[in-house]
Amino acid sequence: MLSNPLIETKDLRKVYTSGTVETPALRGIDLELIKGEFTAIAGPSGSGKSTLLHLLGGLDRPTSGDILLEGKALSTLSKDELARLRLTNIGFVFQAYNLIPVLTVLENTAFVLELQGIVRSERIARARAILSELGIEQYANQYPNRISGGQQQRVAVARAVIATPAIVLADEPTANLDTATSLDLIDLMRRLNTERGATFLFATHDSRLLGRVSRLVTIVDGLIASDEEQQDIKSAP
Amino acid sequence: MLAVLIPVYTLVVMFGFAGGNLRDMFDTATRIDTGHIQIRHVAEKGAGAALPLIQDPAKIIAALDQTEGIEWDTIRLDLPALVSVGDRSQTILVQGVVPEEIDPISPMRGLITDGRYLQNTDDGVVIGEELAGLLKVGVGSEIVILGAHPETGLSVLRVPVIGIYNAPTTEMGRMVVQTPLAVARRLANSQSAATAVVVRVKGVTGPWDVGRIEHVEAQLRDKLPAQYEVLDWRELAPQVASYMRIMKPALFIFAAIFFALGGLVVLNTLYLSVMERTRELGLVISLGASRWRVIRMILTEAGLLAGMGAAYGALGGVILIWIVEAFGGFPLPGAAIAFAKAVGMNSVLHLRVTVSQVVLSAAAMAGIAIIAAWYPALRAAKLEPVEAMRYVE
Numbered sequence: 001m002l003s004n005p006l007i008e009t010k011d012l013r014k015v016y017t018s019g020t021v022e023t024p025a026l027r028g029i030d031l032e033l034i035k036g037e038f039t040a041i042a043g044p045s046g047s048g049k050s051t052l053l054h055l056l057g058g059l060d061r062p063t064s065g066d067i068l069l070e071g072k073a074l075s076t077l078s079k080d081e082l083a084r085l086r087l088t089n090i091g092f093v094f095q096a097y098n099l100i101p102v103l104t105v106l107e108n109t110a111f112v113l114e115l116q117g118i119v120r121s122e123r124i125a126r127a128r129a130i131l132s133e134l135g136i137e138q139y140a141n142q143y144p145n146r147i148s149g150g151q152q153q154r155v156a157v158a159r160a161v162i163a164t165p166a167i168v169l170a171d172e173p174t175a176n177l178d179t180a181t182s183l184d185l186i187d188l189m190r191r192l193n194t195e196r197g198a199t200f201l202f203a204t205h206d207s208r209l210l211g212r213v214s215r216l217v218t219i220v221d222g223l224i225a226s227d228e229e230q231q232d233i234k235s236a237p
Numbered sequence: 238m239l240a241v242l243i244p245v246y247t248l249v250v251m252f253g254f255a256g257g258n259l260r261d262m263f264d265t266a267t268r269i270d271t272g273h274i275q276i277r278h279v280a281e282k283g284a285g286a287a288l289p290l291i292q293d294p295a296k297i298i299a300a301l302d303q304t305e306g307i308e309w310d311t312i313r314l315d316l317p318a319l320v321s322v323g324d325r326s327q328t329i330l331v332q333g334v335v336p337e338e339i340d341p342i343s344p345m346r347g348l349i350t351d352g353r354y355l356q357n358t359d360d361g362v363v364i365g366e367e368l369a370g371l372l373k374v375g376v377g378s379e380i381v382i383l384g385a386h387p388e389t390g391l392s393v394l395r396v397p398v399i400g401i402y403n404a405p406t407t408e409m410g411r412m413v414v415q416t417p418l419a420v421a422r423r424l425a426n427s428q429s430a431a432t433a434v435v436v437r438v439k440g441v442t443g444p445w446d447v448g449r450i451e452h453v454e455a456q457l458r459d460k461l462p463a464q465y466e467v468l469d470w471r472e473l474a475p476q477v478a479s480y481m482r483i484m485k486p487a488l489f490i491f492a493a494i495f496f497a498l499g500g501l502v503v504l505n506t507l508y509l510s511v512m513e514r515t516r517e518l519g520l521v522i523s524l525g526a527s528r529w530r531v532i533r534m535i536l537t538e539a540g541l542l543a544g545m546g547a548a549y550g551a552l553g554g555v556i557l558i559w560i561v562e563a564f565g566g567f568p569l570p571g572a573a574i575a576f577a578k579a580v581g582m583n584s585v586l587h588l589r590v591t592v593s594q595v596v597l598s599a600a601a602m603a604g605i606a607i608i609a610a611w612y613p614a615l616r617a618a619k620l621e622p623v624e625a626m627r628y629v630e
Contacts, residue, residue, distance in 0.1 A: 059523050059622045080527045087525025098520045098626070115525050159524075 005032035005068075006166055006199060007056055012065035014051050014222075025051040027222035028065070033167070033201060038193045040202045040210055043219040049203035050171050052219065056201070057090050057169045058082040070166065087115055091160030093170035097152040099144040099159075105131065106140040109158045116163060130158045134188060150181035154188065161192055167199040174206045186212050240506050241546030241606050242553070244499035248492055248598040249554025253588035254567070255488050260443040260589050262477050263470070269405060271473035272342045272435035273450045276457065279466045287317050288432035290388050290425065291465075297434045300460040306453045308439040311338040312431045314421040319383040320414065322372040329368065329414045331382060333421020333431075341437050345402055345415055352376035352400035359417050361399035365410025369401050376401060382414070384424035392426050444481055445591065447471075492598070496605050504609040507539055511613045518617050519625020528618035535617050539610030546606070547599035555595060558588045 012029040015022050025048045033039060041049045054060040056067060058074055067074040069089060077085060086092075091112075099108045110127035118126075131137040136154050139147050144155070153173060160168045170189070174182035186209050192198045202209060210216060211230075218226040267273055276297050280289035291297065294312050301310050314333035319326055336355040340346060345363065346354040355363060362380070364372075374380060376398055384392040396416065404410030422430055438453050440446060450469050457467045471478035511518065522531060561567050566585040574584045 054623050057523075080529075083522065083525050083527045085525075086523065090525075092523060094520075094626070098516075100517060100520065112524055115521075115530065 004034065006035045006037075006070060007031075007033045007201075008068040009052075009056070010066050010068075012052070012055060012067065013063050014048070014055060014060070015063045024222055026055070026062070029219075029222075029224060031217065031224065031227075033199065035166070035199050036193070036197050037215055038190060038200050038213050039215040039217060040204050040213040041217045041219060042205055042210055043225075044205065047219045048222040049205075049219055053169050053171050053201070053203045056167075057092060058086050087112065088163065089166040091163070091165040091168040093153070093156045093160045093168060093173045095172035095175045097144070097149065097156050097176075099152055099155055101144055104141050104143055105136065105147065105155050108144065108155055109162055112159060112163050126162055127158070130162050131155075134158050148181075150177050150185065153177060153181075153185055157185070157189060157192070161196070161198055164196070164198070167201060170200060170202045170204075172204055172206070173202060174204065174209055179208065182206065182208050238542045238546040238549070240499055240502035241543045241602050242550040244495040245547050245550030245599050245602045246553045246557075247550075248495050248602070249551055249590055249595055250557055250588075251491060252488070252594040252598065253554065253558040253561075253590040254586065255484065256443070256589035256591065256594070257567070257586045259445075259481055259484060261583060261586060262480060263444045265405070265583075266474035266477040267437075267470050268342055269344060269409070270342070271470050273438045273441055273470055274436040274454060274457070275433040275468050275473055276436070276461065276465050277433050277468060279464055287386050287388075288315055290386070290427065290430045290432060291434070292427065292429060294429065294431040294434055297461065297465065300457065301434070301436065304453060304456045304460065306439050306449060306456075307436055308441075309338075309341045309437040311335050311342070311435050312418060313433050313435050314418055314425060314430055315432045316384055316386055316421060316424055318385070318414075318424065320368070320372065321381045321383065322374055322378070325372050327368060327371055327411070329382070330412050331362075331384070331421055331424060332413055332415045333418040333424075334415055335418050336415075339415075342435055343415070344405065348402040348404065349400045350403045352398070354400055355415060355417055357417055357419075359399055360420055361397040362414050362416045362420070363400040363402055364398055364414050365402055365404040365412075367404065367407055367410035368412075368414065369398070371411065374398055382424060384426075386425055389426040389430070392424050394420065394424050396420065443589070492601075496602060499602050500605040500609040503539065503543065503606040504612055507535065507610050507613040508616070511535065511617045515620065515625050518620055519622045519627075522620060523622035523626060531618040531620075532611075532614040535614035536607060536610055539614075540603070540607050543603040543606035543610075547603040550602070551595045551599040555590065558590055561588050 009029050009031045012026055013024070014026040015024045029052060041052060043049050051060070055062050058077070061075070069085065074082065074085070100111065103111065106124065106127050109131055110123040113123040113126060128137060128140065131140055134154050134157065136151055136158070139151055144152050174185060177185060189200055190212060193200055202213065204210065214230055216228050216230055217224060278289040278291050298310065301307055312335060316331045316333070318329055318331045320329045334343065335357060337357050349363065350366065355361070369375065372380065378398050379395055380398060382394045382396065384394070404413070422428060436453070438450050441449050454467050454469055461467065518531060521534070566587040568585050
């Protein structure tokens, strides 16, 4: 579909096995994403959205097929090489925020940089800058349980983009948020997409989010049912 | 942290008790009787276990003067004899000593309960309460001592009892009669005889300083003629040395048990901690932490907890020992007092622990804790991120 894809999947399949029972989650996904896209993968529960995101993020391995990230096949990478790839190329935003409870907002935000071995002063400076950009600098020294769900998810977004990854994968990022907070978060990510050129891929069935993405891929029963460019993108009221 | 703190604390206190016990036994043996080293004549013992006589101890004293590391020395003349009062008699060991020099290896001066201790010029004896009871004598009573050393023949002394002592052991109180060296030499029919030159070595505080004693022993063996043998406290008090030889492996076994238990508790604690934090660790892995990074995280945490536990445990043990000593030592319970008296030990145990014992206990336990942390760390590193983040406790 597009030249020089950032991520490309080829006949991607994933089957979960429990004893003798095999449950296919993905049944042959061919997908290309290019840099700078703001894409949602939609579909009903159990359609394979999260599984696809986990495979694209190198968190899990496919049963067959392959994933190419900037031309590099993930199937050829060892566990540690995959970890390195996640650290440098992929940002994650999870449904349950998944902040580390014993670290402050600032430390959570800077955690990825710490894993990258960046010196403390630079970590702190970059974390403060991104928190400021996302409007949550005042919570820098708070622990996650002291701030709201929406603020926690903003911190998760800050953590995901701080290392300027090639792509941010967000799994149901608005599922636990009220409407106003969800719309704020979506617009925040949209702003990061347009201003920083960050590539976003969401797994969601949140209709509030679906109208705000530039591309909508729908999965049903582990197969792509539709793949549409959206011209009329809604923005915050 | 407690998993490390408690074993280290217990070990330090155990070493304190063991060290105090060893020092007490060593002191008892070397101060009451043997000194650190004795120089004797090599000839076979005579009848009645009489020690062979040294006829010219001045040569030995001269050799001692040229030897490094000697704190103190004195001449002693030990003679088996028979004491008699009326129709009562008892075999005894007459110890001819220099009263003004004898304190470093004899507690006798402090044990006198009636009369007084000897002076160099006295022509009398001090005897134990047990012997006084057997002979039915008191201070001022005259006793007859019959000497029969195989090298010098029969001799008889009639001397007064100057003092009566409360012996640390019943056997000593019944057997040991002290008298000035000159009086004992009359019993040996010799103006210069001795049976041993007793030596104390500088800087020896317990059996752990055996190296200093061996250093002096080696010098003396080089300097002294072949007819003299140099015996150290282990040869002079073999039962004490045997006890100490048994104590060392026993302590080692106890320490090993504590270390093993501590290691297992650490392993279990960290394993549970890893299980409890499966989701958190899954998140860390999903964000890009390598396996080695996860292992390092767990080991660093274990190292910090183990280090703090070891430090606090060691400090707690040392403080307890310090408090016990500040209150005058650890009084032995009733049954142990009788045993302690029977073997010549004090009824109060003074705890003693060395810096190396404290440091080694703490370091070994901390090291074992870190080794024990490897298994949970490896388990954490092998977590699959997706499964770990789905994990529900």
